[in-house]
Amino acid sequence: MSLEAKGLNYIVREIRPGLGQLALFRLSGQRQVPVLVDGPNVLTDSSVIIRHLDTLTQEPQLVPNNPQEAAQAHLLEDWADTTLARAVRLALFQAASNDPTLRIALLPEDVPEYFQKVLRGVPCGLIVGLSEILSQGELASLLTSLEQLSRLVESQSWLIGEKMSIADIALAAQLSLLKFPQSSGKNLYGKGCPGFLDNPALTALFNWRDQLECQLFQKNSSAS
Ligand SMILES: N[C@@H](CCC(=O)N[C@@H](CS)C(=O)NCC(=O)O)C(=O)O
Known part of the structure; x- marks a missing residue:
């Protein structure tokens, strides 16, 4: 939803619980979604991801400035x-x-x-x-x-x-x-x-x- 809000292009990869999480662990060092891969950056945790998206494009600013x-x-x-x-x-x-x-x-x-x-x-x-x-x-x-x-x-x-x-x-x-x-x-x-x-x-x-x-x-x- 945050990627949509920002109008950024993305590809969604579903992770199958179990075996799929092994690959996720290899990629990100943990087994939970969401994970965002943005070039060389592999980000885990939705709040961290949203804060990263705010640095890429300002509007809409998802973490308020006030x-x-x-x-x-x-x-x-x-x-x-x-x-x-x-x-x-x-x-x-x-x-x-x-x-x-x-x-x-x-x-x-x-x-x-x-x-x-x-x-x-x-x-x-x-x-x-x-x-x-x-x-x-x-x-x-x-x-x-x-x-x-x-x-x-x-x-x-x-x-x-x-x-x-x-x-x-x-x-x-x-x-x-x-x-x-x-x-x-x-x-x-x-x-x-x-x-x-x-x-x-x-x-x-x-x-x-x-x-x-x-x-x-x-x-x-x-x-x-
Ligand atoms: N605090 C994390 C929570 C992530 C989370 O709980 N992910 C769940 C799905 S929404 C998950 O991957 N569960 C699988 C597991 O824990 O093995 C975030 O906001 O990204």
Whole structure:
């Protein structure tokens, strides 16, 4: 999303969990995505990557210059990358464990049919038993935070100040796991976690996310 915001050219390489991460480790010295390869620079961690992009092209400046706004953006982005990221991952895992269609939609498209069949047949309880569970307290806290943000974006376009920032991108990116946006492809688009994607108190938040996506992805596809 940041690369789109900046209008920079890029190629996306998906990393397959497991073996794909070995190659990633060889490249970057760690196993997580995102990793940005920009000529000789191999950058890890989304915040580091965004700060690097800000040095390449100023507009839009994703880390605000104003110290107050920069501090707010940093805190929101950090929350989105840690607390929110963990909660949405667990929520999606729980949703997928209850819904065989979502489980299959989450697989890469080239996964063989027989494997999909096996996965479709795995009992719900078994899958959720393998995962850490989102506690009731964490779920309530996640919902409260998202409802507050939903109310916020009803009255302003951007989370902080008058322009798009790293905070907007970090939040929008994490919201994808609760309700997949159009850019996730036809198998996933509109799917996600019941209780969030169909929650009226979060409608404004998902609309805001969709608008942001539209603005980023359509702006550049119509320009090219
Ligand atoms: N703080 C990092 C977090 C990166 C992260 O959590 N990446 C996840 C996917 S979003 C990942 O690669 N998980 C695979 C793993 O940990 O093995 C950032 O913002 O870039």
